[in-house]
Amino acid sequence: MTINTVRRAGVSLAAxxxxxxxxxxxxxxxxxxxxxxxxxGAVSTRAVAALxxxxxxxxxxxxxxxxxxxxxxxxxxxxxxxAIDWTDGITGALEITYTGGTMGDALKQAGxxxxxRARYLKDEYYANMGDAFAANVGGKHWIRYGYADLAExxxxxxxxxxxxxQNSTPQQGVNALLASGDVKKVGQExxxxxxxxxxxxxxxVAELTAENSALDAGQLADFKKQLEQLGITTETVDIxxxxxxxxxxxxxxxxxxxxxxxxxxxxSDYGTAVTVEKPSAGDTVDFKDILKQQGSTxxxx
Numbered sequence: 468m469t470i471n472t473v474r475r476a477g478v479s480l481a482a483x484x485x486x487x488x489x490x491x492x493x494x495x496x497x498x499x500x501x502x503x504x505x506x507x508g509a510v511s512t513r514a515v516a517a518l519x520x521x522x523x524x525x526x527x528x529x530x531x532x533x534x535x536x537x538x539x540x541x542x543x544x545x546x547x548x549x550a551i552d553w554t555d556g557i558t559g560a561l562e563i564t565y566t567g568g569t570m571g572d573a574l575k576q577a578g579x580x581x582x583x584r585a586r587y588l589k590d591e592y593y594a595n596m597g598d599a600f601a602a603n604v605g606g607k608h609w610i611r612y613g614y615a616d617l618a619e620x621x622x623x624x625x626x627x628x629x630x631x632x633q634n635s636t637p638q639q640g641v642n643a644l645l646a647s648g649d650v651k652k653v654g655q656e657x658x659x660x661x662x663x664x665x666x667x668x669x670x671x672v673a674e675l676t677a678e679n680s681a682l683d684a685g686q687l688a689d690f691k692k693q694l695e696q697l698g699i700t701t702e703t704v705d706i707x708x709x710x711x712x713x714x715x716x717x718x719x720x721x722x723x724x725x726x727x728x729x730x731x732x733x734x735s736d737y738g739t740a741v742t743v744e745k746p747s748a749g750d751t752v753d754f755k756d757i758l759k760q761q762g763s764t765x766x767x768x
Contacts, residue, residue, distance in 0.1 A: 513652065514650050514651055514652045514666055515645060515650060517652070517664070517666075517708075517712075518641050518644060518645055518650065518666060519645070520712045521638070521641050521706075521708045521712045521713070521714060522638050522641045522642065522645065523712070524711065524712035524713055525636075525637050525638040525641065525708075525712070525713050525714045525737075526553075526636060526638040528713060528737035528738055529552060529553060529554045529737075529738065530550065530551065530552040530553065530554070530737065530738060530739050530740070530741050531550065531551065531637060531734045531735065531736060531737045531738075531739065532548075532549070532550045532734070532735045532736040532739055533547070533548065533549060533550065533551060533561070533637075533732055533733070533734055534547070534548040534732070534733045534735075535547055535548075535730065535731050535732035535733060536729075536730070536731050537729070537730045537731075538568075538726075538727060538728065538729045538730070539568070539723065539728055540568075540723040540724070540726030540727060540728065541568055541569060541726050542568050542569055542570060542723075543565065543567075543568040543569070543570040543571065544565070544566045544567040544568050544571065545563055545564060545565045545566060545570075545571070546563075546564050546566060547561045547562065547563045547564075548561065548562055549561035549562055550736075550739055550741045551587065551636075551741065552741035552743075553636040553637075555589065556588075556589035556590075557587050557589070557636070558587055558588055558589065558741060558743045559586075559587045559741055559743060560584065560585065560586050560587070560741075560743050561584070561585050561587075562582065562583075562584050562585075563582065563583055563584070563585055564581055564582040565581040565582075566581070580597070582597075583595055583596055583597065586743050586744075586745070586746065587743065588743060588745060590613065590614055590615070591611055591612060591613045591614060592611075592612050592614075593609045593610065593611050593612070593745070593746050593751065594609065594610050594612070595608050595609050595746070596608060596609070596610060604752050604757070605752070606750075607749075607750050607751055607752045608746075608750050609746040609750055609751040609752070610751070610752055610753070610754050610757070611746075611751050611752070611753045611754065612754050613753075613755075616754070616755055637714050637717070637734055638714065640704060640706050640714065640717040640719075641706060641714065643668075643670050643704050644666060644667075644668040644670075644704055644706065646670075647668045647669060647670045647704070649668040649669045649670075650666055650667070650668040651666065651667060651668065652664065652665070652666055653665040653666060653667050653705070656707060658707045658715050658716045658733075659715075659716075659733065661709050661715055662709065662710065663707035663708055663709050663715050663716070664707070664708055665705065665706075665707050666705070666706050666707075666708070667703065667704070667705045667706075668703070668704055669701050669702070669703050669704075670701060670702045670703075670704055701721060702719050702720065702721040702728070703718075703719070703720045703721065704717070704718070704719050705717070705718045705720075706718075713734070713737055714734050715733065715734055715735075716731070716732070716733050716734070717730075717731070717732050717734075718730065718731045718732075
């Protein structure tokens, strides 16, 4: 098994980022104080009340089509489209195309065209890496990632990723604003021909994670250290909602040590039917097995 094969398998971890980008760091109920004066204080009581309706209606819609773009400094830029369902955990399918960055370069160097398909199930997700990858792993096109394995692969940040992968619903962007204590109404705007109301706020990533994750003190300290190494502190979250209190668009903006963090996602067709099948076992390899095989090869050399 070549180094490029392992590198490409690792790159497909960014399929996790593609799903997480359709949500945002947020608590399970988006709790927030309601003090403050409309138009003047840090928190608008009317904005909070309005967003609680959005939280309820968007969460209750249970499924939607999604389309968006994500930039993570010089590491990655990608676009994604598909549909997700959050009736019982997260299920869905996205097509992800890497348009630049070191991750996209690694995929292309490994023989791919920068595009892959991902399927998300309640406790795991799968990434189809194409024929070039399959040629190096016994003809198998899909890599399986168990969410329980993410913490082992990436430490505290993997545990946060696991939590978000299992709870990444569109209303999480609303939850983040409600929990931030810094939400305000911006105004009325059209988004792709739909009349919407625009809300904005600033989120402290480490603080919000500490309040809403199951990390213990040691894991939280490790996660904060990883954020510092990446240069991530705060994010500006903006959402646009329609007259039915459904999320239409969400953006997240921040800075990392390798450049801007910028995610934009559009939501449509709420209530759409989403059917996702697990890839056949005969066409699937587990990422942990790839790492074990690579370790054995390295030990024997």
